Amino acid sequence: MSPKDAAKNAEAAARLIAYGLRPKQLPARDASYAELVRRYGEDREFTQLTHAVAAGLGLMVLDVSNQAGAVLAATDESAFEIKMDSYARQSKIRERRETEKVMHGVIHLAVAALAFPRPDDLGNDTYVGRVSVDQVDAVVREACRILDERAEQAEANDDPPSDAPELEQAWRAYARRPETATTKDGRLAPDTTRGMISRALRFLAEQGFLVHVNADGGGTYRTTPRYQVQVRELAADAAFTELLELDVVAISGEDGSLRAGTTGTL
Amino acid sequence: MIVDGGLARRLKALACTAPLHDLDARKAKLDWADATAYQMAEIALHTIDQVTVAMDFDTGASHEVIVRRLLPFIAAQAPHRGKAEHEKVARWVLDNLLNVGTVDRGFRSIYGTVGPDGAYERRAFDFKLLVELSAPNGEIYLRATDEAINVLVGALDTDVESAQIAAEVKLENLIKRGRLADAKLAAEQARYRTVQYGETLRTILDATRRDVRSVDWEHAVPELLDSALEHIESRFQAENAILRNITKARDEAEDPGRKRSAAELVEIVTDCITRHTQLQARLQAAGAYFRAEQDRQQFAGPPRKGGVDVFGQILVPTMGLGVGDAKATVEAYFRAASGPSTPGVATLPSLVSMLLRPAPERSTLVGELPEPELAPAEDTDRFSQEHWRRADELLDLTEVPRRLSGLLEEARETDAELARLVALRVLHAYSPEVGAAVRTGEATALIAVDDGTPLDDPEFGGIDLLVVAAMVSAELAEPGADPDDAPAPAEEVA
Numbered sequence: 001m002s003p004k005d006a007a008k009n010a011e012a013a014a015r016l017i018a019y020g021l022r023p024k025q026l027p028a029r030d031a032s033y034a035e036l037v038r039r040y041g042e043d044r045e046f047t048q049l050t051h052a053v054a055a056g057l058g059l060m061v062l063d064v065s066n067q068a069g070a071v072l073a074a075t076d077e078s079a080f081e082i083k084m085d086s087y088a089r090q091s092k093i094r095e096r097r098e099t100e101k102v103m104h105g106v107i108h109l110a111v112a113a114l115a116f117p118r119p120d121d122l123g124n125d126t127y128v129g130r131v132s133v134d135q136v137d138a139v140v141r142e143a144c145r146i147l148d149e150r151a152e153q154a155e156a157n158d159d160p161p162s163d164a165p166e167l168e169q170a171w172r173a174y175a176r177r178p179e180t181a182t183t184k185d186g187r188l189a190p191d192t193t194r195g196m197i198s199r200a201l202r203f204l205a206e207q208g209f210l211v212h213v214n215a216d217g218g219g220t221y222r223t224t225p226r227y228q229v230q231v232r233e234l235a236a237d238a239a240f241t242e243l244l245e246l247d248v249v250a251i252s253g254e255d256g257s258l259r260a261g262t263t264g265t266l
Numbered sequence: 267m268i269v270d271g272g273l274a275r276r277l278k279a280l281a282c283t284a285p286l287h288d289l290d291a292r293k294a295k296l297d298w299a300d301a302t303a304y305q306m307a308e309i310a311l312h313t314i315d316q317v318t319v320a321m322d323f324d325t326g327a328s329h330e331v332i333v334r335r336l337l338p339f340i341a342a343q344a345p346h347r348g349k350a351e352h353e354k355v356a357r358w359v360l361d362n363l364l365n366v367g368t369v370d371r372g373f374r375s376i377y378g379t380v381g382p383d384g385a386y387e388r389r390a391f392d393f394k395l396l397v398e399l400s401a402p403n404g405e406i407y408l409r410a411t412d413e414a415i416n417v418l419v420g421a422l423d424t425d426v427e428s429a430q431i432a433a434e435v436k437l438e439n440l441i442k443r444g445r446l447a448d449a450k451l452a453a454e455q456a457r458y459r460t461v462q463y464g465e466t467l468r469t470i471l472d473a474t475r476r477d478v479r480s481v482d483w484e485h486a487v488p489e490l491l492d493s494a495l496e497h498i499e500s501r502f503q504a505e506n507a508i509l510r511n512i513t514k515a516r517d518e519a520e521d522p523g524r525k526r527s528a529a530e531l532v533e534i535v536t537d538c539i540t541r542h543t544q545l546q547a548r549l550q551a552a553g554a555y556f557r558a559e560q561d562r563q564q565f566a567g568p569p570r571k572g573g574v575d576v577f578g579q580i581l582v583p584t585m586g587l588g589v590g591d592a593k594a595t596v597e598a599y600f601r602a603a604s605g606p607s608t609p610g611v612a613t614l615p616s617l618v619s620m621l622l623r624p625a626p627e628r629s630t631l632v633g634e635l636p637e638p639e640l641a642p643a644e645d646t647d648r649f650s651q652e653h654w655r656r657a658d659e660l661l662d663l664t665e666v667p668r669r670l671s672g673l674l675e676e677a678r679e680t681d682a683e684l685a686r687l688v689a690l691r692v693l694h695a696y697s698p699e700v701g702a703a704v705r706t707g708e709a710t711a712l713i714a715v716d717d718g719t720p721l722d723d724p725e726f727g728g729i730d731l732l733v734v735a736a737m738v739s740a741e742l743a744e745p746g747a748d749p750d751d752a753p754a755p756a757e758e759v760a
Contacts, residue, residue: 020606021606021608022608023605059606071605072605072606073602073605073606074601074605074606074607078606079609080606080607080608080609081601081606081607082600082601082604082605082606082607083601084596084597084600084601087600087604096589098589098590098593099589101593101596101597102589102592102593102596104596104600105584105592105593105595105596105597105599105600106581106584106585106592106596108596108599108600108603108604109576109580109581109584109596109599110581112576112603113576113577113580113581114577116576117577118575119574119575122574122576138476139476139577139581140581140585142473142476142477143577143581143582143585144585145473146480146582147582147585147586150586159389159390159391160389160390161387161388161389161390162376162388162389162390163388165589166588166589166590167588167589167590168390168588168589169585169586169587169588169589170584170585170586170587170588170589170592171585171586172392173589174585176370176372176392177369177370178370178371178372178394178397178398179397179398179399179400180398180399180400180406181364181366181371181398181406182329182366182398182406191369194400203604207604207605208605209605217402218400218404226605230602230603230605231576231603232574234602234603235599235602235603236574236576236580236599237574237602238598238599238601238602239580239584239595239596239598239599239602240574240579240580241598242594242595242598242599243579243580243583243584243595246587246591246594246595248583248586248587
């Protein structure tokens with residue numbers, strides 16, 4: 001391969017990455033994008049080159065497909081990384097920072113849980129999930145109810161100790177937070193759970209993971225193949241690994257536990 | 267030390283009433299009205315009352331409706347005040363029951379308990395009295411929490427059914443014996459129980475909609491539905507009988523008070539019957555609801571390949587962790603799930619056009635600056651500079667102590683106001699602020715001493731004080747005179 005060809009290939013690989021950084025562009029709507037995706041799938045050298053370019057930029061190629069396009073993820077300390085700190089920063093810091101972060105994180109997890117209720121839905125490439133603000137809140141509050149019932153059955157006093165707020169269980173922090181609140185100008189109060197959920201959904205839509213469908217149920221969105229790849233290939237595992245490190249292992253049936261038997265999953 | 271579970275329960279029950287007492291404690295500090303005329307705890311109870319009564323299966327009352335319903339009750343407490351103030355009081359009470367201004371819109375109380383190792387530990391109890399929920403149409407409505415209902419009617423947290431039977435029997439007896447006021451109370455309590463009963467069913471149906479299998483539809487729920495239907499049947503009979511009785515009592519009553527309470531009772535019992543009808547309709551639809559949900563939830567495609575169950579394997583375990591531990595998990599998830607961010611960089615064409623854009627015309631941005639009309643500040647000093655200067659001269663007593671009477675006489679030669687100022691300053695010197703004088707580094711401080719001589723003066727009464735300027739040194743920071751054992755030395759009698 002001549003140096004000229006090598007430079008051309010590198011440019012093509014970088015262009016594929018550039019497409020991947022614009023989450024709303026899809027191979028189906030752009031012929032040159034589709035051509036690059038095809039080349040990635042067929043040409044092993046090009047695949048490796050693309051991975052190398054991505055790695056140099058601080059990115060990871062999760063998947064390249066016709067439906068999702070190039071799905072990228074930022075590696076640790078990369079310039080493209082979105083940190084929880086910067087996401088949670090915009091909210092008012094009246095509550096403890098940690099609690100606030102955990103609430104946001106729990107909401108993002110709940111969006112994924114609702115979008116892909118069964119493990120199989122994550123694996124099925126043709127599956128399209130639907131989420132709405134109402135449903136996400138209901139999912140988290142359902143999880144609160146399950147944990148509350150468990151706590152009651154255990155009959156141990158697990159009201160949080162007043163001098164160690166970091167020991168308060170995450171579900172209690174969520175259960176305490178009001179669902180909605182009146183504001184002077186009639187807008188959604190940002191520090192209620194519905195306010196936080198609708199912010200999370202808008203954020204995910206901006207990232208090209210969700211598409212707004214209509215305003216039913218406080219705002220309804222459908223998932224994109226990109227979101228499925230992101231959750232399946234990286235995010236779920238990342239969270240799962242953290243849980244394993246904390247020795248929290250949950251075994252779940254093959255049809256998931258969101259709608260099906262929630263008893264005995266732990 | 268023995269701290270049992272019962273104590274913790276009672277402490278929690280006590281904590282639920284604290285926000286109500288707090289309202290009365292704080293009403294005096296309100297700056298927009300003299301709110302001491304209102305019994306805030308009463309209004310608060312009445313608010314919870316109204317919210318509870320307005321609760322039905324799907325929604326409840328909005329803020330506006332509740333405020334409107336509260337107005338007559340508040341107006342009765344202070345009829346001479348304006349309607350705007352009554353409304354403000356209603357909103358203040360409602361906001362405080364919601365605890366607007368805190369992030370959680372709830373209350374927290376700390377109570378103590380004994381841990382497994384026998385040590386005393388403090389725990390936090392979070393509760394709410396009223397909650398705001400959003401209706402399907404986006405409106406916000408209010409519901410009372412279980413805690414609130416417990417505050418409203420003590421010890422209601424019992425078996426709903428047995429409590430209801432007891433209340434109905436009591437009601438019937440009371441009407442037979444003609445005790446209408448008590449009967450009204452019993453009828454109201456019966457109505458709250460009906461509301462609570464409906465809440466139980468609503469929770470079950472909600473859980474069913476989310477997950478058929480989370481509710482025991484094989485034994486527990488059918489039993490509950492059967493007993494509920496039976497229960498409604500008997501209540502219908504009882505309430506219709508009561509209604510006949512009291513309608514008669516209402517029509518035959520001579521005494522207007524009795525007539526009114528009978529009429530109120532008729533209204534409450536009618537409302538109870540309506541509510542039972544609603545509950546019955548829900549109960550009848552419950553079976554069909556379950557079957558529809560079962561169909562919807564069962565006939566989903568068969569599983570094909572395994573993945574992670576986000577809800578059961580990640581979300582629920584994470585939420586069961588403490589906030590500190592959960593943070594690591596959610597941060598790992600968020601970092602991986604949020605995708606790359608694209609730093610915003612201006613492209614050359616847009617940068618050029620941005621630079622070439624003409625500067626905005628300033629005149630369109632700011633209108634004419636209005637000239638503020640300033641009223642001259644009122645002179646708030648009672649004594650003029652001249653008075654103060656003269657008083658300073660008179661009280662410059664570094665050498666010889668003088669009597670107050672002499673000082674007053676001399677001052678009165680100039681001005682009656684000056685005498686007043688001198689008297690006030692001498693009175694002030696009776697409890698000299700030596701500490702302040704030391705801090706500000708003054709050389710002398712004026713001290714007045716009481717030797718028991720009465721003051722003979724046309725304007726002032728009390729003790730003819732001895733006044734002297736004392737040297738201040740930092741070592742003597744304690745005031746020498748004890749003001750407690752002497753009568754007030756110079757009181758104004760004018």
